[in-house]
Amino acid sequence: MDRRHFLKATGVLGASRWLAGSALSLALVGGTAAAAGADEDSLAVLTKAADGQVAKTIADKATSLTGSPRGLTRQIRRLLTPFVWARSEHYHDEALLPVVEEMLTTLEGRQHADGTYSVGNRHSPPDTGFLIEDMGLMVSILGADDHAASAGFSERIAAIMAKAGPGLAAGGVHTPNHRWKICAALARIAHVTGDMSYVTAIDAWFAEGLDVDEDGIYSERSPIYYSEVTNPSLLVVAHVLERPELVDVVRQNLNTSIEHAEPGGDIETIQSRRQDQDHRQITLRYFYTQFRELALLDNDGRFAAVAKRIETLFSKDMGDFLGDLIERPELAANLPAEEEPFTDFSRHYKTAGLVRLRRGKLSASAFGGSDWYHDGVESPFYNRIGSGLSTNPTMLRAWNGKALLDSVRMVPNFFSMGHFRSNGIAYEDGTIRLGNELKVPYYLPMRPEDRNEQGVYALSRSVDGRFYSMLDFENRPVATRDLKTAVEISEVDSGFDLNLAVTGESDVEITLELAFREGGEISGAEALEDGTYHLLDGHGSYTVGEDSVRFGPGNGAGLIEARPGEQYSWAGGDLVLKGPRVFITGKSPLTYTLELRFA
Numbered sequence: 001m002d003r004r005h006f007l008k009a010t011g012v013l014g015a016s017r018w019l020a021g022s023a024l025s026l027a028l029v030g031g032t033a034a035a036a037g038a039d040e041d042s043l044a045v046l047t048k049a050a051d052g053q054v055a056k057t058i059a060d061k062a063t064s065l066t067g068s069p070r071g072l073t074r075q076i077r078r079l080l081t082p083f084v085w086a087r088s089e090h091y092h093d094e095a096l097l098p099v100v101e102e103m104l105t106t107l108e109g110r111q112h113a114d115g116t117y118s119v120g121n122r123h124s125p126p127d128t129g130f131l132i133e134d135m136g137l138m139v140s141i142l143g144a145d146d147h148a149a150s151a152g153f154s155e156r157i158a159a160i161m162a163k164a165g166p167g168l169a170a171g172g173v174h175t176p177n178h179r180w181k182i183c184a185a186l187a188r189i190a191h192v193t194g195d196m197s198y199v200t201a202i203d204a205w206f207a208e209g210l211d212v213d214e215d216g217i218y219s220e221r222s223p224i225y226y227s228e229v230t231n232p233s234l235l236v237v238a239h240v241l242e243r244p245e246l247v248d249v250v251r252q253n254l255n256t257s258i259e260h261a262e263p264g265g266d267i268e269t270i271q272s273r274r275q276d277q278d279h280r281q282i283t284l285r286y287f288y289t290q291f292r293e294l295a296l297l298d299n300d301g302r303f304a305a306v307a308k309r310i311e312t313l314f315s316k317d318m319g320d321f322l323g324d325l326i327e328r329p330e331l332a333a334n335l336p337a338e339e340e341p342f343t344d345f346s347r348h349y350k351t352a353g354l355v356r357l358r359r360g361k362l363s364a365s366a367f368g369g370s371d372w373y374h375d376g377v378e379s380p381f382y383n384r385i386g387s388g389l390s391t392n393p394t395m396l397r398a399w400n401g402k403a404l405l406d407s408v409r410m411v412p413n414f415f416s417m418g419h420f421r422s423n424g425i426a427y428e429d430g431t432i433r434l435g436n437e438l439k440v441p442y443y444l445p446m447r448p449e450d451r452n453e454q455g456v457y458a459l460s461r462s463v464d465g466r467f468y469s470m471l472d473f474e475n476r477p478v479a480t481r482d483l484k485t486a487v488e489i490s491e492v493d494s495g496f497d498l499n500l501a502v503t504g505e506s507d508v509e510i511t512l513e514l515a516f517r518e519g520g521e522i523s524g525a526e527a528l529e530d531g532t533y534h535l536l537d538g539h540g541s542y543t544v545g546e547d548s549v550r551f552g553p554g555n556g557a558g559l560i561e562a563r564p565g566e567q568y569s570w571a572g573g574d575l576v577l578k579g580p581r582v583f584i585t586g587k588s589p590l591t592y593t594l595e596l597r598f599a
Contacts, residue, residue, distance in 0.1 A: 038332040042292075042325075043087065045311045049319035051089050053078045058099055065106050069117040073131045074320070076103050080138050080153070081323040084145035094149050104156060107131075111160060115167035125171025126178035128164055129185035133236070135161050136188030140327045158192050165189045169201040175388065176219050177229040179205045184233035187240035199241065213351040216252030221352050221369075221390065222274035223260070223267045226253055227286035235293065239328075251294055256349070257287060258306060258341050259356055262363060262399050265313045270367045270397060271352040273390045285314045289324045292331055301339030308338060348427040353390075355427045357491075361547075362598050364398040364496065366432045366489055368425025373436065383417070383465030385567050393419030393575065395434055396489060396498065400598040401547035404517035406577055408596075411562045412502065412588070413509040414483050415440040416466065418565020419575065422487070432489040437504075440464050441478035443471060450475045466566040481505050483588065495550075498594040508588040509559040514551055518579040520544040524552075525582050533582040534560060539595070540582060550597040551582070558585030 057064075057078045064075045079096045082088035090096060112123055119127035135157045142154035168186055173179050183205050186198040211219035218230050231250045238246040260268040265283040269276040276282045284291075288310045295303035311318060325332040346357035353369015371389040385391050396408040410420040415438075422434035441463050450472070457472035481504075488499040502510055516522070524540030525533035533540070539552030560583045564575045586592055 037334060038329075039334045042308075042311060042335075043322075043332060045315050046318050046322040046325065047082075047085065047087050049316055050078070050082050050085070050322040051319075052316065053319045054082055054090055054096070058096075061099060061103070064103065068119050069107060069110050070119050070127060070130050072103055072107055073134045076100055076107070077134045077138055077323060078319065079103075080142065080150070081319075081326065083150065084141045084147070085322065085326060092147060092149075097149060100150075100153060104153060108156065108160060111163060112167075115164035116171065121174070123167075125168050126173050126175075126181050128168060128171075129178070129181040132161055132164055132168070132185035132188055133181070133232070136185075136192060137323050137327050139192055141323060144326075161189050162193050162195075165193065165195065165198060169198055176211045177225045177233075179208070180230050180233035180237075184236040187237050191240050202237065202241070210249060212249055212253070213349075215347075215349045215351070216249070216254075216256040217271075217349060217352050218253070220273045220388070222272040222276055223257065223269055223282050224272075224276045224286075225274060226257060227284075227290070231287070231290050235290065247294070247297070250290060251298070254287065254290060254294055254303065257284070258302065259345060259347060259358075260365075261306075261342075263309070263342050264399075264402075265310070266399070268354075268356065268365050268397070270365055270392045270394050271349070271354045271369055271390065272392075273371070273388055275387075277390060277392045283314070284310050285317060288318070288321050289331060292335065295335050296331065296333055299336045301336050302341040304335035305338035305341050307335060309341075346427075346430075348425075353422075353425050355425060355432050359491075361401045362398065362495075364396065366396050366425065366427075366434070367392065367394055368422035368434045370421040372421040373423040383565075383567060385573075391421070393421050395420070395422060395487060396496070398496070398549070398596065398598070400549055402544040403520060403542060403547035403549050403598070404544075405514060405542070405549050405551075405596070406517050406579060407513070407515040408498065408594070409513045409515070409562075409575075410485070410487075410500070411511045411513065412438075412483055412485070413511070413559070413561040414438060414505065415464070415481070416563070416566040416569070417464065418563070418568065420485050420487075430491055434487040434489070435485055437482065437484045438464075439480040439482050441480050443473060444477040444479060446472075446476060467570075483508060494599065495595070495597040498596065500590060500592045500594065502588040502590040504588070506588055509561050510586045510588060510590050511558075511560050511562045512584040512586075512592075512594065513562050514582045514584070515577040516542045516549070516580050516582075517544075520580070522580050522582060525554075531580075532560075533580065535582055535584050542580070542582075548599050550595075550599070552584075552595060555584050555586045555592055558587060560585060 057075050064072050079100050082090035083096055085091055111117060116123045116125055116128045117131060118124060121127060139154050139158050142150055168182055183202045186202050190196050190198045218226060231253060234246040234250055237243055261284055267282050267284055269282050288307060291303045291307040294300060295307055344358050348355050353367060355366040357364055370391055372391060393409050394407040398405045417438055423436040426433040457470050459468060459470045460473045461468050462473050483504045486501045490497045520542050522533055522542055525535040527533055535552055535554040536557055537554040539550055542549045563569055568574060
C-alpha cells in the first residue's frame with residue numbers, strides 16, 4: 001500500500017493529527033455517531049462496558065493510589081473516557097473529577113526527577129512507556145472534548161509526558177518488545193510536545209531491525225506481547241510518524257494469529273518464550289482494535305469477523321477499547337461484510353518450531369521449538385529454565401469443540417532429566433516428527449595434566465545442565481548413559497496416531513501424561529487417590545457435552561513418575577497443569593502408539 005492510500009484510509013492528516021476533521025470524527029466527538037455511519041452495535045458494546053468500569057474504579061481508589069503507577073494511569077483513563085463520551089451515562093459527570101484529581105496528583109508525585117517511573121524495575125523507561133501510551137490517549141480525547149472543568153487535566157498530563165521524554169530517549173530496555181513500547185511512547189511525546197528530536201531515538205531502535213520472522217511471529221513468540229505491546233506500538237509509530245510499512249508487519253502477525261486462535265477465543269501459547277507458555281488461557285481480546293483497524297484498512301472480512309467475535313465473547317471486558325475509538329474515530333466505522341476466518345489449513349512455522357492444523361471443529365498444535373536445544377546442538381541454554389526461554393514440554397495440544405486435550409507430555413525416569421523436549425520438529429508428507437537423544441555423563445578422574453595438587457577445581461555446571469560442583473566438569477573425561485526418543489504424529493480419520501520409540505538404556509520407566517481442560521468427565525481409566533487417572537488397558541475418554549476425546553490403549557500397570565526434573569525440583573517448581581490428568585506407562589525399549597480420536 002502506498003503512503004497516500006495509507007494516510008487517506010486511516011484518517012491521518014497533516015502532521016498525523018489523531019482526531020481528523022472528517023464527518024465521522026466530528027460526529028463521534030459530538031456523540032451523534034449514527035448520523036455519520038458509525039458502527040452502532042460496536043459502540044453500544046464498548047460504551048456499556050466502559051460505563052461498567054466506573055463504579056469499580058472509584059471503589060478501588062485506595063488500592064490504586066498505593067499500587068503500580070501503570071495501574072493508576074489506567075484507572076484515570078477509565079474515568080476520563082466515559083467523561084468525554086456523549087453517549088456515556090457519565091458524560092461530563094463532574095462527580096468523577098475529584099477522583100481524577102486525587103489520582104493524577106498522586107501520579108505526578110511518583111514521577112522521578114528524570115521523568116521515569118518505578119514499576120518493580122527502578123526508574124524504568126519501558127514501564128514508563130506504558131504510562132505514556134495511556135497519557136497520550138487522554139490528552140487527545142480531553143483536547144477534543146474541550147470541557148472547561150477538565151481542561152486542566154490535559155495540560156498536567158502533557159507536562160508529565162514532556163518531563164518523561166529525555167529519560168525515555170536516553171533509556172534502555174530488558175526485553176525485545178520494550179524497544180517498540182519506548183518508540184511508541186516517544187512518538188506520543190513528540191506529537192504532544194512538538195519536539196521531533198525524539199525521532200532520532202526512535203530511529204536508533206528501528207535501525208536494529210524488527211524482530212519478526214517470515215511467518216509474522218515476533219522473537220518472543222508470545223501472544224500477550226503481540227497483542228498488548230508490539231502490534232499497538234508499531235501502529236502508533238505508523239500513524240504518528242507516517243510509516244505505513246509498519247502496518248504490513250502487524251497485518252502479517254494478525255494473519256498468523258488467526259491460524260493460532262480458536263473460535264472460542266483461545267490462542268496458542270506453547271511456542272512462547274514468555275510467561276504465557278504455561279498454558280494460561282490467553283485470548284484474542286487484546287487484538288480487538290488491531291483487527292478492527294486492519295479490517296477497515298484492507299476491507300478484510302476475516303478480520304472484521306474476528307473483531308465482532310471478540311465483542312461477542314468478551315462483551316463485559318471491552319471497556320478499555322472505547323478510548324481508542326474516541327481518539328481515532330475512523331476505527332468506529334461500519335466494518336466490511338464478515339467472512340469465516342477459521343478455515344481448514346496446516347502449516348509449519350519453522351523458526352517457532354510449531355505445526356498447526358485445523359480440520360473442521362478439530363485443531364491441533366505440535367511443538368518442538370523449545371530452547372532446551374538449539375539448532376540440533378547442545379547450546380548454552382541446554383536444560384535450563386528462565387525468563388525469555390521457551391521450555392514448554394508439551395508435544396501436542398488439541399481442541400475438539402469444547403473438549404480440550406491441553407497437553408500430551410512424556411517423562412522418562414532418567415537421571416532426573418525431566419520431560420521429553422524435542423530437539424526440533426519436521427513436517428513432511430503429513431507426518432510430524434519429533435525427537436531427542438540424551439547423553440547423561442558420569443565424570444571420570446582428571447587427566448594427569450589437569451590435576452590440582454590442592455584438590456581445588458573450578459565451580460562449574462555439569463555438562464547435562466542439572467547441577468553445579470567444584471569439579472571442573474568441562475575438563476573431565478566422561479562415560480555416558482544414553483536414551484533416544486523418536487515421535488511420529490500422523491493424521492488419521494478423526495484424529496492422530498502418536499508413534500513413540502524409546503531406545504538405548506533399558507528398563508527406563510516411561511510416563512505418558514495426557515492433561516485435559518477442567519470441566520469435562522474422564523471415563524475408562526482407573527481413578528487414583530490424588531485425583532489423577534491411570535489407563536491400564538483398553539481406551540479411555542474425556543467428554544464435554546457433545547464433544548469427546550478417545551485415547552489409548554493402556555499399556556499396563558507401570559510406575560508413574562512425572563517429576564519435572566532437577567532444574568525445577570531443586571527450586572520446588574513443577575509443570576503440573578490444572579484439570580484432570582491421565583497417565584499411560586511403559587519401559588524402554590518401548591514401541592507404542594497412542595491413538596487419539598475426536599468426536
